[in-house]
Amino acid sequence: MINLKIDGNQVQIGSGATILMAAEKADVKIPTLCYLKKVSPTGACRICVVEIEGADKPMTACNTQATEGMVVTTQTEKLAAIRKQIVELLLVNHPLDCPVCDAGGECDLQNICYDLDVATQPFMAEDVNAGVIDKWPLIQQVPNRCVMCEKCVKVCHETVGSSALFISERGDKAFIDKDLSLCEFCGNCVSACPTGTMISKTFKFKARPWELTKTSSVCTYCAAQCQVDINVKNKQVYRVTSKDDVTVNDGNLCIGGYFGYGYINSEKRLTSPQVKSGGQMQKADWSEALSTVVDKIKAIRDESGASALAGLSSPRLTNEENYLFQKLFRAGIGSNNIDSEARFGALRVQKILNDKLGLKGASHSISHIGKADAVLVVGSDVTAEAPALDWQIEAACRSKRDGKLIVANMRPVKLTRHANTPLEYKPGSEVALVNALSKLILEKGQADEAQLKDLVANFDEMKAHLEKVDVKAAAESCGLSVDLLEEAAGYLGAAGSVALIFGGDICKSKNAEQSIAAIANLAIVSGALSGEAGGLFPVDEKGNSQGLIEMGAYPEMLPGYQDYAANKATFEKAWRATLPADGKDALGILEGIEKGEIKFLYLAATNPLVSFPMSNRWRQALEKVEFLVVQDILSSDLVALADVVLPGASFAEKTGSVTALDNRVSCLSKAIPCVGDAREDWEVFGEIYMRLVGKSDCPDSDLILQEIRELVPVYEGVCFAGGGHGQICLKSNFEIKPGQLQYTAVDAAPAEEGLQLLSGKSMFHFGTTSTFADGPLSVVDAGYVEINSDDAAAVSIKDGDRVKVSVGDASVTVVARVDDCYRQGILFAPYHFADANIQGLMPGVQNRVAATLSKA
């Protein structure tokens, strides 16, 4: 500890702290402009100068380390004069366009002028500022408003890790420039900008900051669930912001959170119920629409039995909504034919991790990633799937600590460029790779065998199995060198704490179960599951998959991971209903429709035509099913297929809780009323349920929560206190009891050769809603396929050409993005765009398939 005196106050602070940190501790306010707590100090503005006894020159508090016995003075006439003069200089040629500047009212330069009493302008200089930069998507740069604090540059480089921003030119002509190819369009530069230099184009000229009402809520675009403030004027969402320091995401957002809100007020919103009449969709009132649905449910049930009805729920819905949805089907309708797109990834992960490790969700809070000594990201473009995890990785391995980063994927992703060890494996060789890492760690004596003996039920089997793993053969199968595998294993083995992150490229693949089991094994061997840092982090790109699973919106389990058959009686008692014996999962439902056994399908906030593999088969099924209810927020191809359309609400329009991938439960707040006649989805489910069971009052959300707490053990201790930042709760912590961990002997399958089409999440789009938001659309507005230059050359395709991607008889035509940075043999295509219909090429529950390429 260091002892120093600031303005006469004795302060004690940890070694390495700056004078500014010490002053903060002593409650001494030193004016700053370029200081941003979450990044390294820049020392650009010089406004925080202080006098230090024994030093002739004033020194900047933000980047001068406090030393023992230091005596600091923060307010003197000399310092006041320096500070004032610096601000006067900053104002030379600063345009007087505050009335039309977006930052007006929340501008640090305005504030500091006011604080330091800067009212005159003694200096002048030729205005050599660069012109306004308007050519970037989403962000406008106005150089003459810039104070060159570099907050944007630092956030971009340190927090986000994209390093797109830099200073161009010298002297007073210098301005912040950008390498567009690196930009993630996260908007963190805009939020960090203390003036109106970096401007959000989606917000520009729309509202003054003081007109906006901020409602604290949670972004549900991805499963990291950042805390946000929804900024509203006249019942419209004008922007989404987040606060530094007080939020789990430290004020950082991604393109989805910051620029992706446009769909909320989109013209394509479904604003009133519609009912098909005479082959045409007609507007209807709620009563009519709900009656039609309820009557149809009853009619089909009477005619064909409850098992002729099925429903698909959604990770876009809240916990309460998913709870109500499954209750509606099981208790209200009497059918257990319920599932969701979690079937194609998240559920597989959940089952294996729960079975083998007793793990429900991630093992730890995502902040544990930021403290890990080594991070392995395998089969995930985590920057796209859950950007907040990327920021944690940046902190662990780049900007704050010296953690080692291993990025294993069949294709290069953003994080590959930061990796200590990049492991670009051949598609299908995941198990070989992960098994080899486990083996090497154990073989080199880097695993804590004593602890493993205690925790792993089948320790001897584990040792025996790993002993048999042939590292050389594994390396060959992966197309990697043994040295590289040894290096990666060495980093993981030597690390005091390990974070393992895996995602869509593994979880949605054909043989996902084997890969996931191998990763669970590696989590055991590497010690990732215990300790104060690191952990195991399965990533599903969708916002509330975790909550959906925990609410039991799938046939095998009742809410709270309670086996359906075993716990049916409990729920029958609680719900005063008789539950069906069994139910169909998504594939069963699909087949059921095809066979004519299922006649009624309820799609709740989900679009199989875009996000489900085999989307063409789903389209045929939706066309065939006798009665289709579509409850959604945006108009899509589904509307034309529906018999009844029920308009639901976006996250900004509803209350309810959601559960992040790391078990954080937070509550949404209603920032705006539902658009048009739309209703919160839970109200719709509740109403239908009530009508079916013959009651009149719809339960309110408190009652639902009460019921969840009583029936869902994992939520027993969770307090649902409503929206806002202060009310985050965690489900109970992951604790490992002796013998709890189960090693799974999985063996590697051969890697696959030849051109492979991989579908997945784009960095710039989220599910099926961001394609209705102007922001993300201005970066990527249509589907495409990424092709390696050599693969493209082989079929004479150039960047920008339209290409035909074929799988068997099916094919799609999309724009080619050709670059030598893409991996040879892999055609990556984002799935979000309905027109591109990439998912139509998937012949089964998988995200990768052998494909051929030709010029369209």
Place this chain on the structure above:
Amino acid sequence: MSQVVFSSWGREVVDNRQGGETDLASINLKLAESYLDQGKVSAFIGWDGIILLDRETDVVALAAEYMKRVQEKHCCAKCSPGKRGTRVLQDALARIVNGEGKEQDLASIESVATLLDNCKCTLCMTSAIPVFDAVKHFRNDFVAYINGEKKPKTAKFYKDRVTAPCIDRCPAHIDIPTYIEEIKERRHDESLATIRDYMPIPAVCGRVCPHPCETGCRRALVDEPVSIMVMKRVASDHEWLHHKQPPMVPKPPTGKNVVVVGAGPAGLTCAYYLALEGHKVKIIEMLEEPGGTVAVGIPDYRMPRPLLRREAEIIEALGVEIEYGVKLGQDVSLRELKENYDAVFLGTGAFKSKPMGVEGEDQGYDGFSEGGIHYLRAVALGQGMVTPKRVIVVGGGNTAIDCVRVALREGAEDSILVYRRTRAEMPAESYEVDDAEEENVQFEFLRNPTKLIVENNKVVGVEVIKMELGEPDESGRRRPQEVPGSEYVIDCDMVIPAIGQDPDLSYLEDGDYGIEQTRWNSIVTHGGTMMTDNEGVFAGGDCEYGAMTVVLAVGHGRRAARVMNRYLTEGKVYLDADDAMEDMFNRFGVFDKNEVIGISGGLHREHQPKIDGAERATNYEEIELAMPESQAVREAERCLRCYRVGMVAVD
């Protein structure tokens, strides 16, 4: 010697405008009197004041031009006072020179010049000093302009350059503050790119450089010098530890062919920069591997050869061909090279051991090594060198230290260094002497060998005489003197003299190439161009300077490549402004050891982790481990970014 009309340099004002005479030497200013062969230096303006050599110099125009260049060419814009303040100064000075100035502009200049003392780095900060001096000491000239009584009289031309004390002290003149700031910002790739603009073997110079830069580090005037060398290793390690491919791409081919003799630091460097310019370069190397003295003279525990080879591979990837096992003067003659290539660079090093002048050393006894450099090479190349139990190494330089430490690793039980002066006078880096001591090397100071003791044609000991230190000699070190009659014998199985190396220029002997040599057997080159008397033949490194440092060889190699590029593309051999100003600053001196920095310090220098002495002496694993990057950031934060701009007026 030029007479000084006015000088405010170093805050010492000499003003002879009203008469009086002071020559430059009398006030210790080593300012060049002419700029290359293009004119006389009439004035110098820079970080510590103004020096006028010509009475007619227009100081107002000089200051205006200087500030314009500072702002438009050099100001990094990364701090508020610097970015905008120097612009205000530039514009105020320009207004005055253009006859649009007002009296209040002078007050504004003084006020902003004072404010610039709060800049983030010393570039803009020091640029205010001569401007402030100008207004203070030449106020009448400014007022005359303001009153419309004076028209500008500019010099024939001005030349400016940015430097820093560390940059100046580094023989390769690397842009040190930039690469350190890039480490601080964790922009390792950018940092490495900055280093590579000046030196292509950062893995080497990040490890074994004697870092003369650090003797010019202003941080030392506050607490301890910045660990400049290690920062280079951090940048370089980051690349290969992240499996990154170096990004350099050569320019399109020029069709010119160059041969470089020697794949040591000078040759590799020269080849690298020539290849980047698009020239086809072939290196011939007498050994079977790259690196020259670095490969076979510096043991692997200091410089792991795989990393050295990686540096060479990076250079080869630019299209440079290296042919090993070809010795100039033996396998090929200089004449052939001259005939077959458009230019030749000689980087043949200094591989001939100096004799000790001891009775019996020329008899070829068993157990007597030809020299330290030969011993190290034989071990490095695995040429069957057997090291016995008791070894004596004679000398006090780095090679001697390397020999005693290698001998331990080669199985010697007693490795004894015999040196005629004391530890304090040893030319070896003191940390290396410490390292050797930690590894249990024995030292016999103030001893000088006089005779080899031989039995059956085999060395069994060495007779030494005790020495004592007398008066200082020309090197400043106290001259050792023999203590008469103090001879005694130290038993040993092997004696390795390591008292220095000379270039072996025998390849010049088989014909008259018209290349002048010094009396120390090194090649003469001219005027900083690195060209010998034979047009098209350039030389650098140890063969030009005598045995010196890796970094000097790098500096030579780069300078030679720059000049050779002009020779190849323009047919002319000359220095450009950057070269010329670099040399001018170097002679003038940039570091002021008496400067009072005026900031609070107390931050110690960060050190790399190191393997324990006893543990390491048994193998060739690298002793110093990579500094964790966050520790490197802390160290980089200590850098004061001591940039400064100097400008000469030439008439």
